[in-house]
Amino acid sequence: MRTIKFLMLMVGLAVLATTVQAFEPDPNDPDQLAAAKAIADIKAADPGIQDFFDEAAGFAVFPSVGKGGIGIGGAYGKGLVIVDDKVIGKTALTQVTVGFQLGGQVYAEFIFFKDDVALSQFQRGNYELGAQASAVAATAGASADADYDKGVAIFTITGGGLMYEDTGGGQKFVYEAVQ
16 A cells, blocks of 8 residues: 555656746846746746647747837847757847837747757748748737747737837847857
């Protein structure tokens, strides 16, 4: 009887250890702390997004992307690429848009890579997402209907500001591996 209880306890601890594991930021790295906050914010906004964190080969998180425009607009943000709950690289996002737009906003952006192929394409550097790539605004339940498109799924969560736009453009990313 004791052996069965012990085995059940060990199996329970093993399951708990695999489900509790999550990205733990370096407390001395402000970029990692910002990424951890953005991750907590998006999970609070849409708990179902945990499936993307669990199943993706990796993800890029841009904790603070600043965007603004009057006719011509742009956006910029720095981020981290995380695989198996470890930072493997740094990345930057730039965006140029043309069309009717007015305002400014700050948001966090997440790009989930479905598999190692999509992740390695991003890691090659100079990765681009065209205007047809659409991001899902993270709200309760939004991730339930979201899916990968060409190996990536993109989510955003607004941090503040107001922006109206009917534009065309795309995002470009650079990647740098970390040791």
